[in-house]
Amino acid sequence: MAAITAGLVKELREKTGAGMMDCKSALTETNGDVEAAIDWLRKKGLAKAAKKAGRVAAEGLVAVESAGLHAAMVEINAETDFVARNPDFQTFVREAAKVALTCEGTLESLANTKFPGEDVTVAEKVSALVATIGENMALRRVAKLSVAHGVVATYVHGQVVEGQGRIGVLVALDSEGDVEKLTTLGRQIAMHVAALNPMALNESGIPEETVAREKAILLEKHQGKPAHVQDKIAESGIKSFMKENTLIEQPFVHDGSKSVGQVLKEAEAQVGAPVQLTGFVRFALGEGIEKEEADFAAEVAAAAGQG
Template identity: 40%
Template sequence: MNITASMVKELREKTGAGMMDCKKALQECDGDMEKAIDWLREKGIAKAAKKSGRIAAEGLTRVAVEGNTGVVFEVNSETDFVAKNDQFIELLDTIQTVLLAAKPADEAAALALDVNGDTLETVIANATATIGERISFRRVAVIEKSDDETFGSYMHMGGKISALVVLKGGNAEVAKDIAMQVASMAPQYISRDHMPQDFIDHEKSIQLEILKNDESLNSKPENVLKGIVEGRLSKSLQDVSLIDQVFFKNPDQKVAQFLKEANAEVVTFVRYVVGEGIEKREENFAEEVMSQISGK
């Protein structure tokens, strides 16, 4: 497979590894980005895989709460300029209203919702025609809580990141703090107990390969090596476990300790980042101008 400069650049941004290491990793893995990340980690060249995906598409996320219903959704545009447009913001307001009222099960159900005689899909299509850029409704999560539970929500940079959490116990202030933790520290699971076994097994295999490639450990007894693997695995999993993360307001305290003191427990959380996992088209304006001049 032909390994392009853009592929190498992307892998370097994801791992922090050198250009030549990234190129070799992609060659060894036939251009598979995720396998190349693992390959670099196994060789000890990349410290950790970045799981957030390629952040590229523009637009906004939004989190809103009404009674016992909370919604988080994302609407994409082609440029950040349009995402700040009043018409775009009004569209998000409309979408928020119908989502909270109808509580759709998924994106398809959301797009079929009635908005003053039109479907939401038609409203978005009309916005595309009016604004002059492709507008797309990408995803939605509807969360219901019970009366004895508390919502915490937070939007960063006007909606570049949105987080919604549900707590049992605690209060609104504690819930807001946990939502800010989720937004800023990007946990993937509430705790290790919530992680799928295949996710844990995959992380363990990475740590085993790293150990195999560390010649300084070759002479260590098997029980010592096992302890090292478990220690490294535990550290790796802590980074993606909400309750095991360092609390953003107090570097001397874990989230679990903060929750215990507040007599609170995390029931669930959702975190959306604009453009997460979407590859952005690369623009080369110099080439575009030259092609127009030459008539190509």
């Protein structure tokens, strides 16, 4: 009997898209022969997902789940926006977000955790959905924020169903003040984050290479001017860049006369205690995924045998 190594299981999973335990069973049944294991999985109907694996999955849903001091968010992708309206897919996304709330906040921990009420992992549940719904799907990312006191507020923009949509935001407010008022404040800031998409919480969160690149662009634009003039222009430009891209410095979307930092400070009187914004996360569905531009008319013509 050949040894069924983790490497063999991984190779088979990559080739078929089947679940880890199914791959292990297939290799056991075929004495470690990967090609025979692929056939075994296909005969069982467990490798159907592999046919979909090459397709771009950039649609789907972003979902949030909250439990007061903790909140989690997941992005689960599919090929088309039709799937986002599929009740089975929505149920899966909602349950996956609940699982994320109990995990470590990493994609690996989410993927390997048992799916509620079933003897499969979340990752294996994805493969099963691919087979039944017929589109490639992917667990893309997960985030989790926690506070010692206060709230982690949530907001979903472009909701398809409650708590699921195209943009999701988590905002962590650490405070011993009034929880109801903190929740309202947190939601307002989360809406701001959804709208203005800050790069970081404050200046310390902006990578040095990003600042250096912005400075280089400013200096390039003003070549030929005296060095001291260039330095002043660059300094002023970087200040503007920070104001535009850090959450604390951005003009508050609900009241442009104040920065988010000023709004937080003023809110302390209403909340009844100091308020510290300790972190935020923003997921926009499909951001960063290269999408294939399809010519719909050409596809229809081809399907009709005209192309």
